[in-house]
Amino acid sequence: MNNYNAITIGKFLITPLTRVLDDGHIACSVSVRSGSGSATTDRVLRLTRLFKCKAAAAQYALAEGMRWLDSRQQHTAAA
Template sequence: MPNGAYGAQVSVASGHGSASTDRVMRFVPEFATPAAASQYALDEGVLWVERQTTKPILF
C-alpha cells in the first residue's frame, strides 16, 4: 500500500468448467508484514468456507 503497509485478500474458487465460481474478498485492515496479511486472508477464507458448508440445506 502507499503507506508501506500490506493489504490482505483471498480468492475462493469452486466448481468446474462453466459451473465454476470465484469469490474474491479484500479486507480493510492494514498489516505490518506480508506474513500477517497472508495469515489474516487465509483465516478469513477458511471461516467463509466453513460458513458456506455448514448452512442447512432447504428443499
Template sequence: MGRFILSSTTRRTDCGRYAASLSIRSGRGEGTHDRVYRFIPLFPSSEAAAQYALDQGLGYLHQPALPA
C-alpha cells in the first residue's frame, strides 16, 4: 500500500479460536521501521482473523494525519 507493507499473522489460541496480529513496515535498508499490532477479538477461523487485521491496517493507513 504505497510506501507501507502490511503483513497479517494469526495464531490458534488455547480455546481453539484465532488471534490476529498486523505488521506495518515502512522504509528501506537500515531505515526500516516495523510496527506490530495485536488485536483483542478472537475469531472462529484463521482467515477471518487475517482479514480483520488487514482491514484494521487499511483503516489506519487512510487516517488523514498518519504519523511518519
C-alpha cells in the first residue's frame, strides 16, 4: 500500500492510499483522521473505481476524501 501526500483541512488529515491488485489495476482508499492520542478517529473509505495509474488513483482518493468531509460539514451545519 502506498501513501501519497496527505493534506490537512481544519482539524482533519486526509491521506490517499493505493495498492496494486493481482490483475495490475490500482485500487484506492482514503483515510480521514481527526483528534490525537486516545481520542483519534480514523475513517477509511474504500473506493470501488480502479485505475491504471497510481497518481490518478491517489488524486481521485484525495478528491473523494475532501468531498466526504465537505458533505459531513454541510450536514453538521444544517443540523
